[in-house]
Amino acid sequence: MDKMGIGSETMKRTAANYLSTSDHASVVAIALFVTLLCACIVIGHLLEENRWMNESITALIIGVVTGILILVTSRGKSSHLLVFSEDLFFIYLLPPIIFNAGFQVKKKQFFRNFMTIILFGALGTLISFIIISLGTDGLPPCLFV
DSSP, X not given: OOTTOHHHHHHXXXXXXXXXXXXXXXXXXXXXXXXXXXXXXXXXXHHHHTTSOOHHHHHHHHHHHHHHHHXXXXXXXXXXXXXXXXXXXXXXXXHHHHHHHHXXXXXXXXXXXXXXXXXXXXXXXXXXXXHHHXXXXXXXXXXXX
């Protein structure tokens, strides 16, 4: 026997079971994410070749179907299998989406519609500013901490 006694063995086994359960959940979530990502790329590319739909619509449909399947299998309870992280999205996923959209823009069409793009950008920003300003003006003062 070691100096720590029988209780320490039980604690070691409990900690090992906890870590293995946590690790198992992480591995399942990462494997599901990678599988869905590969499915989106492959199926989206195949459907885009046939001109049925583009990759973004395919990814949206696969995501909705996966969400419904997770909701059905968890019987309507909140499932933490795939947790959305805003930091992950804004730091790692959004910039490639924006850069990809920028690379796919045709220069001739962009400069032909430049004034319209600037007009929509400026007016959209102004409208958003007005709506948010009027919306926050109507809020009670106790919300401003």
